[in-house]
Amino acid sequence: MTTLTSPDHTSTRDTDLFGGSSMPLSSRWTSGGYEKEVVDAIWKLAEMIDGNDSALWRKDECGAWINKLEYGKRHSSFGWEICDLSLGRRPGTLSALRPMQWENYVDHIAAITQSRVTADGLRNVRKLL
Numbered sequence: 001m002t003t004l005t006s007p008d009h010t011s012t013r014d015t016d017l018f019g020g021s022s023m024p025l026s027s028r029w030t031s032g033g034y035e036k037e038v039v040d041a042i043w044k045l046a047e048m049i050d051g052n053d054s055a056l057w058r059k060d061e062c063g064a065w066i067n068k069l070e071y072g073k074r075h076s077s078f079g080w081e082i083c084d085l086s087l088g089r090r091p092g093t094l095s096a097l098r099p100m101q102w103e104n105y106v107d108h109i110a111a112i113t114q115s116r117v118t119a120d121g122l123r124n125v126r127k128l129l
Contacts, residue, residue, distance in 0.1 A: 034082055038082070038094070039071055039082070042097050042098065043068055043071075045097075045098055046058035046080075046099040047059040047060070047061070055068065056069065058099070060080065060098070060100045060101045061098060062100070062101065064101035064103075065077075065078055065101070066078055066079070066080035066100075067079075074102045076102075079101070080099050080100060080101050080102055081099075081100060081102050082097050082098070082099060082100070083097065083099075083100040083105050083108055083109075084096055085097070
């Protein structure tokens with residue numbers, strides 16, 4: 001069983017995680033453009049792992065560790081973002097949002113925006129965007 005305690009580059013102290021700010025944790029969810037309530041709801045969709053504090057540590061759908069306090073932080077290997085699975089199709093709803101480790105998020109977005117298979121007459125072709 002793997003148990004995580006704190007991100008590899010910071011301590012869990014408020015001042016270390018948020019650049020010396022003394023603002024309460026609950027008011028610092030501006031990264032990514034989602035309200036705190038949405039971030040909290042999406043966090044609950046990540047996989048809980050026995051032996052770890054699920055309020056802080058979970059895994060995304062690719063199996064990568066994410067830390068709740070690292071939301072929107074691309075400098076952290078445990079940073080995560082909210083991925084809209086409906087991106088490019090129709091306006092998304094909360095049901096289309098998923099927590100995703102930031103590198104997995106970037107790979108997902110790149111996969112759907114770099115190229116697409118589309119119809120060219122009666123055959124399918126890959127087009128680079």
